[in-house]
Amino acid sequence: MNEDIEVVVIGAGVAGLGAAAALRAAGRSHVILEASGRAGGRAWTAYPAALGGVWFDMGAIWFHDAENNPLTPIARNAGDTLLRSDEIRGERTYIDGRPINASEARAYDAAWPRYAAAAEALLKDGGDVPLSAVAQALADDRWAPTVEAWEGPVICAADADTFSTRDWRRNALGGLNLVPEGGVGAFVTRRLTAGLDIRFDTPATRIEWGERVKVETPAGTVTAKACIVTVSTGVLASGALAFDPALPAETRDAVHALPMGLAIKVALRANGPDRLDLPGHCSVDRQVARSGESLMPFQCWPFGRDYVQGWIGGGLAWTLAKAGEAAVIDHALGELRALFGGRVDRLFAGGGTLVTHWDSDPWVRGAYCYALPGHAAARDILARPIADGRLNFAGEGCNVPYAGTVAGAWLSGQAAARAALAAL
Ligand SMILES: Cc1cc2nc3c(=O)[nH]c(=O)nc-3n(C[C@H](O)[C@H](O)[C@H](O)COP(=O)(O)OP(=O)(O)OC[C@H]3O[C@@H](n4cnc5c(N)ncnc54)[C@H](O)[C@@H]3O)c2cc1C
Incomplete structure (x- = not known):
């Protein structure tokens, strides 16, 4: 997998899928690298035998603030039922x-x-x-x-x-809180992944961000004009993903000011x-x-x-x-x-x-992040494009007012895609 494309997206959670949707709408070549074997990240519907095989959301379950949630019209237009929980x-x-x-x-x-x-x-x-x-x-x-x-x-x-x-x-x-019938995770895989180029079991291990961006994975290197990183602040703080050069101090500080809650x-x-x-x-x-x-x-x-x-x-x-x-x-x-x-x-x-x-879960490391006292602005700092939009962070940690939710993840992915498009 040694490729040269316009934008590389790290992570096929809701933020990565939101970014990819915007890139596809703009007609730009892109690929999503996903460390795990499935899309959706923290939006994951399972069918546990212990509960009789019914659908069960292990992570997100509600569309919060459903009247304004950007995922509500996607579900409605596709004819999905939203349960009035x-x-x-x-x-x-x-x-x-x-x-x-x-x-x-x-x-x-x-x-x-x-x-x-x-x-x-x-x-x-x-x-x-x-x-x-x-x-x-x-x-x-x-x-x-x-x-x-x-x-x-x-x-x-x-x-x-x-x-x-x-x-x-x-x-x-x-x-209002609405629940997509069949689960949020199932909705995400059914409605938000169709036609996208997602490489599963392909963790990014190192990102070189110079004039071009080079992302290393065990399966090879992707070279791109811009990159969108949607992994959790828990993954960023763990050091599992190396950056060369090191991230700017304000970005590193923002990551540490947004620890993962559980x-x-x-x-x-x-x-x-x-x-x-x-x-x-x-x-x-x-x-x-x-x-x-x-x-x-x-x-x-x-x-x-x-x-x-x-x-x-x-x-x-x-x-x-x-x-x-x-x-x-x-x-x-x-x-x-x-x-x-x-x-x-x-x-x-x-x-x-x-x-x-x-x-x-080594690819998440908590539930969602919160800001330490005095550090509410860390979300805005983390969301700021770096290197004129060649390197961008997105995810639930990067959005206000929908931090910690699938709506925030989707909107932040789309905002990062706009910054990456500007860099092209
Ligand atoms: C228990 C729980 C309940 C929740 N309830 C709700 C709710 O009711 N409503 C709501 O709106 N939200 C809820 N949330 C929050 C919501 O699930 C998240 O905010 C949202 O799904 C986060 O999306 P994301 O794309 O930012 O991150 P993620 O979903 O974490 O996506 C990031 C992706 O990156 C991948 N990845 C990580 N490292 C690498 C790497 N090195 N290389 C490549 N890929 C990598 C991960 O595998 C993952 O797929 C809940 C979360 C939890 C855990």
């Missing part, structure tokens, strides 16, 4: 093992805008603080630690004391008819007592299925991932037991289990 969702919140009452539910609802307003107030002088400062500023608010646990570790995969409040505010997602998905399949007295597609959480305490929310019986799936995020996710699958499942069962008692052990004994492992 928010509308069919039931919700149960618990305090000390009992469901909350109506006045507590009202207080919980009111806590979210209050928390956002407190964050804005802390940022109004133009500075930045760790997200944990918001709950500290709301010391008398009994629900603030719960909102923090959701917004930090659960949604952004980052612990509140190491996560930039400004980064959170710049990327806080509103709007989110683990755990699914437990019921072995009998008990559904814990919950409706289908029911979101379950509990009140968190203090800032920094972890929360493991569950979606129980999603789309009427016979399993529950839970999320563990942030530092606890890294710790449990190191401890192994049994520790992750024990943690999930412990959380469920605290809400539903010993029937949980009978219900899930011998049922199938699934645990995701984004921590140990």
Whole structure:
């Protein structure tokens, strides 16, 4: 594979596919080098036997802010069904093992805008603080630690004391969440890869970026006029991809200011008819007592299925991932037991289990990145074209306001393609 083309794209995740779509529309020759054996990256639908072979998204599952999400019209125009997950969702919140009452539910609802307003107030002088400062500023608010646990570790995969409040505010997602029927990963391979030249099992190992760009792989070298690198900041920080000359200091600093958070998905399949007295597609959480305490929310019986799936995020996710699958499942069962008692052990004994492992995927190394306090601008810096657009970075880490999502990955890939086209 010793080739000479106009643009070489590293990575066939959503950002790489977005870049390739824009290059193809512009009629420019390009190739995508993908280290793994499949396209989609963190958009990956599996069909685990442990869950009866149903489709299951190991990574992205929702089109967030669906009315404005650039992937929504692609799905709609292709005739795909988008499931209205928010509308069919039931919700149960618990305090000390009992469901909350109506006045507590009202207080919980009111806590979210209050928390956002407190964050804005802390940022109004133009500075930045760790997200944990918001709950500290709301010391008398009994629900603030719960909102923090959701917004930090659960949604952004980052612990509140190491996560930039400004980064959170710049990327806080509103709007509707839709689920493409059959899974986001399946949608990506079905609708976004057709006709593209993707070389699988072809990791880029070294990128020389001089007057021309030379990308080395175990299968040979690709020479191009411009390059778009879409690997995660975890892969960039690992040094698995060498750059010659070394990247500019501001780019290297940006990579280190955007470490990977971790989110683990755990699914437990019921072995009998008990559904814990919950409706289908029911979101379950509990009140968190203090800032920094972890929360493991569950979606129980999603789309009427016979399993529950839970999320563990942030530092606890890294710790449990190191401890192994049994520790992750024990943690999930412990959380469920605290809400539903010993029937949980009978219900899930011998049922199938699934645990995701984004921590140990060498081509990802985490779930998605977050900015350290004071470093929200790192995303803009990483997205800046280098060497007049001959070298460009893209991916979920490079987009605002859709950081950490497939929408952000797609848009950043397209922006990088525009920069590469300008370089041609
Ligand atoms: C558990 C979890 C849940 C999520 N939930 C959602 C959600 O509900 N909605 C949402 O919008 N987003 C969600 N996300 C985030 C979303 O999946 C990502 O933001 C998005 O898929 C990232 O795309 P990307 O192209 O930037 O990176 P990637 O998907 O990581 O693509 C990069 C590609 O580069 C390849 N690669 C790495 N190194 C090399 C190399 N040296 N040479 C060649 N190729 C290489 C990788 O194999 C990969 O295919 C979730 C992610 C996770 C992990």
